Each structure stands twice: as C-alpha cells, then as structure tokens.
Amino acid sequence: MDQTTAKWRVFELSFQGPREGNPFTEVSFCADFIHGEDSQRIGGFYDGDGVFRIRFLPQREGEWHYRTHSSAPALDGLCGAFLCTPPEPGSHGPVGVLDTFHFAHRDGTPFYPFGTTCYAWAHQNAALREQTLCTLGRSGFNKIRMCVFPKSYDYNRAEPECYPFAGSPQEGFDFTRPNPAFYQNLEDCIARLGELGIQADLILFHPYDRWGFATMGRQADMRYLRYLAARLAAFPNIWWAMANEYDLTEKSPGDWEALGSLLQEYDPYRHLCSIHNWGKFYDHGRPWITHCSIQRVDFYKTTENTTLWRQEYQKPVVVDECAYEGNINHCWGNITPQEMTRRFWEGVLRGGYVSHGETYVHPRDILWWSHGGELHGESPARIAFLRRLVESLPAPLSPAEEPAWSTDYYWDMTCGVIGEEVYLFYFGGYQPAFRVFDLPRGKRYRARLIDTWNMTDEELPGTHEGNFRLELPGRQYMAVLFLQDEA
C-alpha cells in the first residue's frame, strides 16, 4: 500500500502536468476512487507552477484504489492505492441534517451550531488571522460564516492581501485564472478551523463587491464553483453558503437554481448548503438547500419566529443574522450583549440555531464581524454557557406544543422540550417573581434555576410534579430546567 490516511481526513494527490496555455481551463483532470463496488469520480484542480492536485475525503475504511483521467497525457492513467484507517479521535466526518430540524456528523455525533461571523477574516494580514484563530480557539463557537471573495462595504474599504483571480484592481481580473496563492491561504484558514473543531460556513457569492467578482457572468460563476468544489469539498468542516444576501446581488432566481444544482453535482460529499437573504427569503424548500440560513426580516422580532420558519420549511433553521452585539451606527450592529444572548435563547429553545456577530467601534476599524481579531463583547461567554447546557441534554430541543391538559400555557413563556423528559423554560426580558408550572401528570421532575446572564445553574431541592408554583428571583434572563427524575 502506497499510503495511509484516516477516515474523514483529506487525502491529496499531486502531479506535475502541463504549464503552457491556461491549464485552469484547458486541461481536464479527475480520478476515480474505488473501494470494492463503490466508485467515486473526483475532480482535480490546477494549483499553479505545473502542479495538479486531487483531494478526496474517504468515508469508508479499508483499501482504496484510484486511477486518473486527463486530457493531458502526463496526468492520465495514473494509478495507486491507499489504506483508509479508522477516524482519529474527535474526527466525526462532515455535518448533515438529523431528524428534519437538527444536525449531526456522519458518525452520528450530534452537532449543535453555535456560530459566529467574520466575513473577511481570511483576507486580513497573517498576524490578524492568527489572532482570530487564537480567539476562536478560546471561544465557544463551533461554526463561522466567512466569505470566499473579499468584501467592500462600510468598515471594509482596505484592499485584501490577495485576490481570487489573476490580475489587479488597476488592470482588471482574468476570471479564467484563479489565483492559487489566494486559495492556499483560504484552505489554510479552513484547515486551521477544522483543527479547532469549527465548521467553515463558506459564503460563495455576496453583493459587497468593487472588483467584479459579484458580476462575473454565468460561465465564470460555473467555472468558479467547479474549481472551488475541487479544492475544498474534501475538507470535512465545509458548509456551502451559496450567498450572503442573495437578493442584493444581480443574479436571478434562475442563476441561483443553476448554481445551486451545479454545486450539488460538483460536491461528491453533499455538504450542507444554504442561501441567505437580505429581505425576502429564498424558497428554502428547494432540493439543493439543506437548511434555512435566515436573516431576520423584522426590526424587533427575530429568533422568536423560529417555530414558524421550522413549520414552513421543514428543515433546520439557523438564524445566521439576528443583529450583532456592538455599538456601530447600523441597527443590525448595535444590540446589547444581553439582547444578543436573549436572541440565542429564544431561537435555541424553539429548536433552531443562532449565529453571533460583534460590531463594536474600533480605533483601527477592526470589527470582529468582518475582520476577526479579538472579541470585546459580553455575549460570547453567555452563548458558550448555553452551548454547554444544550450539549449536556440527552437530545435536541423542540418547541413546546400546548399540552392536552392545559390551554394558553406556553403563550407567555418560551419553552423547549425533549419529549416529556426535559422542559426548559425561559423568561427573556420579563422578570417574574414566581411562576406556576404545569408538567405532565404522573411524572416527577428535578428543577434547576438558571441565570442565563450571570451564568449560574442551581439545582433546586426536591422534586416537582403536576401543577406547582416556583419562586423566581424577579429579574431578567432567567430560565428553569426540568429534568425527569429517573429514580
């Protein structure tokens, strides 16, 4: 056996091939990877300097054989084999949809997205990228929204270090020639995130552009997706986000449908795929869309709508923009840490997922939401507290439905449940001094009083059943967790 690789690790082959002409467009290159009766055709890509690569993510243990196919004789008919060993500890494979509304890795390990947003962090200088990774490693976030293309917008006026295509702003860009150095950096960022256990929710198109990358035309968009998939699809921690704010771009619904379907074809692993709105939601029911990536469309009511969106689309709901903790001028970037945290609780208890962002005014305009760097806010610690709580529960939460024995019970409390085993009540900005609860008859529950802001979690004495009153501290941001007593 030539080589060995672990299941769910990138297996990469590289070969010398032709340099003349435009190897990006003029040389076809792929390989078949074969394991018994299982055969997968995997696209390769040109990485500059005459180097052609193929990346493959093996998802079965045992012996794999491969054979290349190319229009270039030097790259055609190359054969080899490798042994796929069991996954390394902590390696669970790509994330997919679980039970309609939730997520799990390929090995069945549940994945609860607690994401953040650093759109342009990969385009910043090396020192800032290192700081971002260091911050992420200490945070509780396990997903990050980030753009392939650089960003041109308020607070984002600097030129990126490197461009995705050959050329420059002065001379223009050649969309037929990707810039290998740009992608090598992007891959390094994605791999480093993978080491931290963080999913890269990679935004493929977005409207905030001054270089022409948002308006390359259908043919160039298709070549770009093919190249991107060949380079990146083998990374286990990739999620595809077709667009940020698709409805602010110049692409038509027909464009999105074509590009979405094409990406499915190019991606042999069928990574998660979403498309994010500015105003009007895309039809998240489309087959190439695996989950809803939502920007709130109401100024006041955001993740509280999670239940409705779940019902409408019957897919996982990730509220990727419900405004950010910060103090910039734009309303989407100046909510308090308390409100950011509250929006997480409202979404998560309804069986959805929520993303963080941070936009505090900074003397050198380094805002976490776009550039990464340091976190300055107070919500990340609270979000991590919620994540630990959710991960300690036996299964994902669902929004409570009115119990048969009561009416109007849940209307003034947010409640997430796991069957009749777990009830997690949350009072948000309200400040009750007590509440009356009404749990399923004939079952006994232990109770925990949780201060979601001060991050305390206190076991209350005794057990509770049926209809009972519980004293509460009369302050905001409290939750009560009832766990069925197994005794």
Place this chain on the structure above:
Amino acid sequence: MDQTTAKWRVFELSFQGPREGNPFTEVSFCADFIHGEDSQRIGGFYDGDGVFRIRFLPQREGEWHYRTHSSAPALDGLCGAFLCTPPEPGSHGPVGVLDTFHFAHRDGTPFYPFGTTCYAWAHQNAALREQTLCTLGRSGFNKIRMCVFPKSYDYNRAEPECYPFAGSPQEGFDFTRPNPAFYQNLEDCIARLGELGIQADLILFHPYDRWGFATMGRQADMRYLRYLAARLAAFPNIWWAMANEYDLTEKSPGDWEALGSLLQEYDPYRHLCSIHNWGKFYDHGRPWITHCSIQRVDFYKTTENTTLWRQEYQKPVVVDECAYEGNINHCWGNITPQEMTRRFWEGVLRGGYVSHGETYVHPRDILWWSHGGELHGESPARIAFLRRLVESLPAPLSPAEEPAWSTDYYWDMTCGVIGEEVYLFYFGGYQPAFRVFDLPRGKRYRARLIDTWNMTDEELPGTHEGNFRLELPGRQYMAVLFLQDEA
C-alpha cells in the same frame, strides 16, 4: 336668575319625587335645557330616598332655561333658569378627536393621553382611595382606566365595599335597582380625578366577574347604560370604554353594536368611546367608536405596530395595554421599567398614545394596576418626562415617512415628525455610538440629545443641516430631537 354655573361644570338639579314601587324603572324623568334656539333633552335619574336628579353640562355661556318632564306629577313641568358663565381657569371641556389621530378638549386645547390603569381602585376602602388620588396627583398621568363593576380575578378576590345593584352575593342582585351609594362613591372618584386634571376612561363591561354583572342580559344592560349615562355623562372628564377585553365576555357582536349605539343616544355630549380587546381587535371602524383602545396581541412586538393600526383604522390609537411594569407571574405584568418606558416612546413617536400599568408583587396584594395605592416602579417618572417633552412641542407627532431624497432611511430608527419642523429620533434598546442623519435640504436644525431613561435633555452646540454625523453615547434608550432653527 336662580343659579349660576361655569361652562363645562356639572349643573345639577334635584327634586323630591315618589318613593313607592321601583322608582328606578317606574318613573320617567328628564328635562329640556334651552339656550336660544338650542334645546337639549337630558335624562334624569333616581338617587334613592325619594330624590330625583338631573345633571347637565352646559357648553354655551349665557342664559339657560329648563323644564322637566315626568310620569310622576310631582316631577313634571318644573321650570327654572341659570346663567352659564365663562369656564374656570384650567377647565377646557370634554376631550374629543382632533385631526383624525389625536385629541383635544372642546376649547381646542390639545390633549395628549399619558394614561395609567387602576381597574378597581374605586372599589377599595376610603383610605386606599385617598392614597390613590394622592399618588395620581403627584404623578404625570392624565388618564386612568377604571371599571364601573367590581373585579374578580387573580389578586382581586376580596369583596368590594359596595355593589352596583341592590342585593348581596348571598341573596343575589336586583338588576332593576341600582345602588345609589355605589354610584355616589364612583362619582366622587370621577370628580376628584377631574380636579386633578385626569380623564376617567370608564370601563362599562368586563369579563372578570363572579356576581353576575357580566351576564345580566340585554334588557338589564340597556337599563344600566341609561342610568349610567344619566348620572355620569355630565362629568367633563368621562371617556366611555364599552368593554375591557370584550372578546372574553359572553356578549355577541350584536350586543356590542346595540349597546354602543344606545350609549351614543343616551350621551348628549358624545364623549369619547372605545372598546378594548383581549385577542382579536373589535372593528374600530364602527361609527360609535371614536378611537382604538388596543391591547397588544403579540408577545414581543407591541407599540411598534402603532403606525399600522393608525393606517388601518384612521382613528387615534391608544395602546391601553402593552404589558405592565412589575414582577408578577403573568407575562403581561412583569416587564422592566426600561421596557415600559421604551414601549411608550415607540408608540408616541409613531403618533399614538400608550397607557401605563404597574404590577409588583405586594405583601398585601395591593397592586397599582387594580387597587391603586402607591406607585413603586421607575417608569412613571420617565413617562412624565416624555409627556413634558411632547407637550412642549408645537403640535402632535406623526410617524415619519421615507423622505424623497433617501431610501431605507427610517427603517432602523423610530422617528416622529411635525411637518419638517420637528424630527424626534429614538433608538430604543439599540446602543449606537454615532448615527448619520439626513434632514431636509436648505433648512437648519438645532439638536438636543435626550437620555430617555436618565431623563437628561442636552442642547448640542451649533446647527445641523442635510446629511451629517452625530456622536452618540453608545448606550440604550437615547433620543435626538431636531427643531428647525427659526433664525
């Protein structure tokens, strides 16, 4: 001339009449009041002990003559005259609708309702009633929601001091015999409110009943309204609230239409008249309804909907229940003082009006919202601060519309305007460190920075015009007022 009374003061006549049988139902009694060619027929009422009264609110100065009509010979054909003198200082007459969305007294003095809620204060003991009046006199509230009938509900389980009809809970009530003592107390309460400049927004029916007053039947309801109108309509500070939470009562839409129209007929002064919802709004477009008295129907978004409700009904919008400051178990009664204040600002800047309530847990269950007594909360001072600001402006506020020179300008700020003369921006729970404003070209504005929570109002140096940036303190609950510079 027999007597003298000031315009917009209650003129009362009383006579001895028959006591036998049931004088409430068996004796008809009214009078015509004549001033030149103006003649008004005013219903009288039996006040017990053989006393019959007629109350009249003169709205024209000069000489008035009257002549009674009755089925009882002793009460028929009694004549007299009085001189109506100019109104006393501070007496402006009943409140009516001004310019579709606002309110003014009969003499044109604008009235901006900043109301509170003490449903059952008139049914409490004398000491508590005095304390309520004392508290109201020191507060900034100028309207109070209060019930005629006693209330049976959480925190309201005590028997009232007195009942509106003859009888008792044990023996039952005779709906043909109002209890004069009950009404004498109610009238005293209303008169005392009037002395404080407070409008009595009197709730005529409500569902929280254990004595049968909510289910007397159409005939008894009609007699009740006739009696009530005869006793109370002459009070200048009366507003009729046909129902609190009409949709929780057993009355049908037909009942409400009949009772609403009847009250119009019985009320010669056409006081303001509304009907308040629990869930579904009544059709506020009905002709007997002068303004919308709204309970918010969404758990999160309340007075932010004021603009929509104005558009829909084309009448003044008073959000009489958007939840109360407090810490009781029910979600409608445990918002923070900051949130109560914020809801006022959101409603008022959209050209609506908002009512306060307070529901803090109390060792003897004396909650302002129902019993009156003392205010314990922190929002009343802030509401009074807002009232002073609004009353200092040259006209009522309207919600800002998108200016022609800009798009998406107002979507993330709340803004109330008076033509192009006044712009009042509010950032609510958001905490911007600066904002860019865009005011009409060619006009100059002075600016004031207002901290709506800390109640500071600071004139900023210089003047502003067109598109400009303003530094803000990066904390919640800030407003900026721009006033056109006359210089």
